[in-house]
Amino acid sequence: MFASVPDILRLVVVPVLGWAAWRDVETRRVPSRTWYPLVALGVALLAWDALSHLSLAAPGDLLFFVRVAISLFIVAPIAYLFWLVGGFGGADAKALITIAILLPTFPTYYFSGFTLPVVVTTLGVFSMTVLTNTVVLAIAYPLGIAGRNLLDGDFRFPVGFLGRRVDVADLSTAHGRLFETPDGFSRSGLDLDALRMYLRWRGASLSDLREDPEAFRDPASIDATYPATDGAVGDGGDGGDEADATPEPEATDGDAEPVAVDPDDEWGAEAFLDDIEGSAYGTTPEKLRGGLAIVAERDRVWISPGIPFIVPMFVGTVVAFTYGDVVFGVLGALGIV
Structure with a gap:
């Protein structure tokens, strides 16, 4: 293979994106510091190319x-x-911004008898190709969910294209949000990270809540609270910033903090949101109460797992480096461009 030094160095984005995609699937958390070296490299290589x-x-x-x-x-x-x-x-946006800086134009890699990428657009903006490839791949995501639901024999139109039904006991390690509210199906159900935050704030597990939901519903049962963390699955533990996962706290006397709760505040929902720092992923007291009622009463629920967008972005980037622009290639095959 022959390529310019800047284009060879730009290939480092592939393993970094691959790692970020894996972490996004596992924890839905990618540390912001992941992108800093790539941005610095992109600025340096951009200056290098600009000189010529x-x-x-x-x-x-x-x-x-x-x-x-x-x-x-x-x-x-x-x-x-x-x-x-x-x-x-946030990680999706940072990844694409990083690619926009690191790969503004198409790289070229010469091999014996062929050159990569194969399909180069007239526009010639590589980051735009990564974006369009990613969107094309992401469109297939609902079809994948529907196929999985059909294989499981648990397909329901139209939610079967956007969600899947899981055991409530599995919500402790699931990603996404509830696809149900007490009023029916909704794509704005309770975020599962917010559910974990609430349970950690109460110093309890999901099984504790399901065993005695009426006790948890009673605000008088809240005599102490604990760090809510950010609701991430797993323990993270790599010293990252706001994107890093944090471990579920143990309910010990040393962690406990007294809290004043309004006697009319079912589940202590308002007290929880007032006590934590920042927003629990757009959760309102009503949304939290509705979500808690659902997970307390039902054995299986529909959830919207969401799209770990860095995964199609990683695949779209690999395709861009090798094949090139998928949309431009299809349009070319149809004789449109």
């Missing part, structure tokens, strides 16, 4: 800067906008 185009003597020199501008000022803001409206998680 500063003269603007060749026809491609100006085009290089146009493509970089599209990547930095269109693709990167798209990632931020998607995060702002809730379409991306």
